[in-house]
Amino acid sequence: MAVYTDITEDDLSRFLTAYDAGTLLSYKGIAEGVENSNFLLHTTQGAFILTLYEKRVDRNDLPFFLGLMHHLAENGLSCPLPLPRNDGALLGELSGRPAAMISFLEGMWLRKPAAKHCREVGRALATMHVAGEGFEITRENALSVGAWRPLWEKSVDRVDEVEKGLRDEIADELAALEANWPEGLPSGVIHADLFPDNVFFLGDELSGLIDFYFACNDLLAYDVAICLNAWCFEKDGSFNLTKGMALLEGYESVRPLSDEEAAALPLLSRGSALRFFLTRLYDWLMTPPGALVVKKDPLEYLRKLRFHRQVRNPAEYGLSR
Numbered sequence: 252m253a254v255y256t257d258i259t260e261d262d263l264s265r266f267l268t269a270y271d272a273g274t275l276l277s278y279k280g281i282a283e284g285v286e287n288s289n290f291l292l293h294t295t296q297g298a299f300i301l302t303l304y305e306k307r308v309d310r311n312d313l314p315f316f317l318g319l320m321h322h323l324a325e326n327g328l329s330c331p332l333p334l335p336r337n338d339g340a341l342l343g344e345l346s347g348r349p350a351a352m353i354s355f356l357e358g359m360w361l362r363k364p365a366a367k368h369c370r371e372v373g374r375a376l377a378t379m380h381v382a383g384e385g386f387e388i389t390r391e392n393a394l395s396v397g398a399w400r401p402l403w404e405k406s407v408d409r410v411d412e413v414e415k416g417l418r419d420e421i422a423d424e425l426a427a428l429e430a431n432w433p434e435g436l437p438s439g440v441i442h443a444d445l446f447p448d449n450v451f452f453l454g455d456e457l458s459g460l461i462d463f464y465f466a467c468n469d470l471l472a473y474d475v476a477i478c479l480n481a482w483c484f485e486k487d488g489s490f491n492l493t494k495g496m497a498l499l500e501g502y503e504s505v506r507p508l509s510d511e512e513a514a515a516l517p518l519l520s521r522g523s524a525l526r527f528f529l530t531r532l533y534d535w536l537m538t539p540p541g542a543l544v545v546k547k548d549p550l551e552y553l554r555k556l557r558f559h560r561q562v563r564n565p566a567e568y569g570l571s572r
């Protein structure tokens with residue numbers, strides 16, 4: 252679920268008077284997503300998404316996220332746009348939360364993406380990396396290698412509840428990644444959560460990217476590694492080389508990877524797998540029973556991590572060079 256904060260029709264109608272968005276016809280909460288409360292609104296001017304930013308989102312980061320969507324859209328990426336209020340501000344307040352009106356993006360996310368969709372995702376990711384150049388606000392990645400140990404320490408005492416023996420395996424992995432994390436690779440604005448539920452398609456055509464609320468400045472190739480993890484594994488845990496090849500071809504058709512970036516892919520993919528393992532593990536162990544949120548399986552990312560650990564060459568992801 253992703254409606255943590257309720258709104259009333261009266262409050263919403265009043266909120267809308269600050270925008271040139273027409274008058275309210277209907278609204279409903281959107282069940283998907285985990286971070287914020289989202290509502291689909293219909294007004295006399297069309298459909299909009301209303302987002303109420305919840306506790307895990309730092310209010311100070313909102314100008315980065317909202318400004319980034321503007322910047323990316325102006326530079327050729329298809330993504331939703333925050334709607335300015337009549338006073339020019341992108342943020343308002345509703346039910347005690349910072350709130351924004353976001354343009355509605357047509358399309359739906361794919362439950363079973365095929366290689367051709369992975370190619371489109373690779374192309375869109377590279378388009379985003381290029382479009383992000385020149386964006387003046389910066390945001391450090393709050394979930395990069397330096398954040399993994401503190402996160403791990405919150406779960407370590409209970410990790411064996413998830414799988415016996417994990418305590419030593421993850422401790423060794425974390426130490427290896429901290430010691431060898433690459434430096435000096437090209438960096439810029441990354442999406443950092445470009446999973447299938449954040450990419451919309453109309454038929455086979457990619458219609459746009461959403462959910463920029465983990466976006467930050469980090470290594471561009473790390474974003475590629477996140478996508479390899481999120482898009483190129485099958486339900487049985489196997490890596491699909493055809494999908495990997497398509498995603499990387501799509502990416503390189505817009506922004507070729509340097510030799511150094513290519514060589515770092517196995518390590519970056521391990522890091523990305525550990526990052527999602529750790530956040531899922533924390534949520535798995537700490538979410539109170541009965542909470543209205545769908546918990547994601549940390550073991551899916553443990554299996555991916557084990558796969559990457561035995562990769563010796565980026566060609567094993569489908570990189571042709």
Ligand SMILES: Nc1ncnc2c1ncn2[C@@H]1O[C@H](COP(=O)(O)OP(=O)(O)O)[C@@H](O)[C@H]1O
Binds near residue numbers: 281283285354461
């Ligand atoms: N601009 C948009 N256009 C259409 N649907 C959207 C848009 N933004 C969000 N949604 C819908 O809301 C859901 C949750 O949004 P998301 O940004 O992923 O939430 P969260 O940040 O809580 O994870 C999406 O899966 C999608 O169905």
Ligand SMILES: N[C@@H](CCOP(=O)(O)O)C(=O)O
Binds near residue numbers: 286547
């Ligand atoms: N993609 C992450 C969780 C973040 O969820 P989102 O709904 O904000 O995309 C994961 O799969 O662990």
